[in-house]
Amino acid sequence: MFNLSGKTVLITGSAGGLGKEFAQRILQQGAKVCLTDIKTELGQATEKEFVKAFGADRVHFEVCNVTNADDVLKVWQNACQKFEVDHLDVLVNNAGVMGEKEGWKLCLDINLRGVLNGCTLAMEKMSRANGGRGGVIVNVASILGLFNAQQPKGWAYNTSKSAVVTYSRCVGTAETEAQDGIRILTLCPSVTQTPILDGCTQAELAEMKKNVGGFLQADQVGKAFMTLLQTGQTGSVMSVWKDCPPYYIPDTGMGLFILYTTCAMVMRFVPKSVFDPTNGLKFFPHMTFILVAMLVVWILVAKFSMWLLF
Ligand SMILES: NC(=O)C1=CN([C@@H]2O[C@H](COP(=O)(O)OP(=O)(O)OC[C@H]3O[C@@H](n4cnc5c(N)ncnc54)[C@H](O)[C@@H]3O)[C@@H](O)[C@H]2O)C=CC1
Numbered sequence: 001m002f003n004l005s006g007k008t009v010l011i012t013g014s015a016g017g018l019g020k021e022f023a024q025r026i027l028q029q030g031a032k033v034c035l036t037d038i039k040t041e042l043g044q045a046t047e048k049e050f051v052k053a054f055g056a057d058r059v060h061f062e063v064c065n066v067t068n069a070d071d072v073l074k075v076w077q078n079a080c081q082k083f084e085v086d087h088l089d090v091l092v093n094n095a096g097v098m099g100e101k102e103g104w105k106l107c108l109d110i111n112l113r114g115v116l117n118g119c120t121l122a123m124e125k126m127s128r129a130n131g132g133r134g135g136v137i138v139n140v141a142s143i144l145g146l147f148n149a150q151q152p153k154g155w156a157y158n159t160s161k162s163a164v165v166t167y168s169r170c171v172g173t174a175e176t177e178a179q180d181g182i183r184i185l186t187l188c189p190s191v192t193q194t195p196i197l198d199g200c201t202q203a204e205l206a207e208m209k210k211n212v213g214g215f216l217q218a219d220q221v222g223k224a225f226m227t228l229l230q231t232g233q234t235g236s237v238m239s240v241w242k243d244c245p246p247y248y249i250p251d252t253g254m255g256l257f258i259l260y261t262t263c264a265m266v267m268r269f270v271p272k273s274v275f276d277p278t279n280g281l282k283f284f285p286h287m288t289f290i291l292v293a294m295l296v297v298w299i300l301v302a303k304f305s306m307w308l309l310f
């Protein structure tokens with residue numbers, strides 16, 4: 001298990017909400033945390049609260065806009081200076097917005113570019129190949145990064161979060177870990193009761209609540225976050241859903257792609273008069289038929305081998 005005692009951590013968007021929850025849990029494990037956010041007053045209030053609980057030498061707040069790479073570099077340097085270290089051990093890319101108010105360009109800038117700014121810098125600074133000490137990066141995405149569900153605030157949020165999941169899987173490889181000593185992890189919570197939901201109407205909240213079977217509380221996400229941070233393998237993506245323990249989501253995209261491609265190859269031998277494989281609507285029932293047929297064959301084979309065995 002990754003021991004946080006004495007480690008240095010930077011968390012973006014941590015004046016309140018989930019970022020604050022993560023910071024508190026990390027501080028409880030004995031680390032030093034640099035809180036960062038664009039909300040100055042709230043950030044300073046959280047800093048004050050944590051200084052009281054954990055001591056002035058372990059908590060620091062810096063204003064930082066994640067869309068600006070220079071800003072991210074500046075707070076990285078200031079955090080090192082404040083904690084009197086030459087490195088940071090953990091970066092949590094948590095800052096995010098829903099995007100309705102901000103518009104799609106700013107939403108992608110904050111939710112995606114912000115993560116890329118943080119990761120690019122952290123990988124450069126932490127990389128053992130560059131003389132760094134290695135470290136951990138946690139990117140906060142969403143269940144909407146794992147599948148597409150219409151939500152009331154527009155497509156930009158889902159687009160940004162799925163890009164974060166894909167990016168984290170791309171860079172979170174065993175090779176990166178072996179070469180640079182960096183673990184890259186992704187957290188995908190379901191809807192959680194935090195200030196991000198303040199922008200939703202009561203009707204939107206009720207609809208979402210119905211769709212996801214109830215909202216998570218920040219402490220459940222906080223617990224999952226700690227499990228991921230302390231035990232997650234690089235490239236892993238953890239989902240958090242109401243009333244169940246956190247679980248990992250493998251990248252099944254390739255498996256499904258191969259399955260559907262195989263079906264399409266088989267369908268080449270079926271006369272075009274029966275169906276046109278370029279037409280998705282017509283194609284889909286045939287695919288479903290093949291998948292069901294494959295399942296039946298698989299069950300029969302499994303059953304047959306059981307008969308042979310017993
Ligand atoms: N609450 C939820 O239902 C879920 C939230 N998430 C993600 O969790 C992360 C944290 O969100 P919450 O705590 O729920 O919301 P929140 O609104 O309480 O926290 C987000 C923080 O990011 C900060 N922020 C916004 N733009 C920024 C920028 N340009 N630079 C730096 N900081 C900036 C905000 O000031 C805010 O403090 C976000 O990435 C969000 O997308 C993921 C799944 C579910």
Ligand SMILES: CC/C=C\C[C@H](O)/C=C/C=C\C=C\C=C\C(=O)[C@@H](O)C/C=C\CCC(=O)O
Pocket residue numbers: 098141142143144149150151152153157189190191192196204207208209211212
């Ligand atoms: C905006 C949400 C902010 C954070 C969300 C979090 O990351 C995860 C949310 C996960 C699922 C939400 C699903 C919600 C579904 C609904 O509310 C839909 O029933 C709404 C249906 C259509 C909205 C489309 C429209 O109004 O144009």
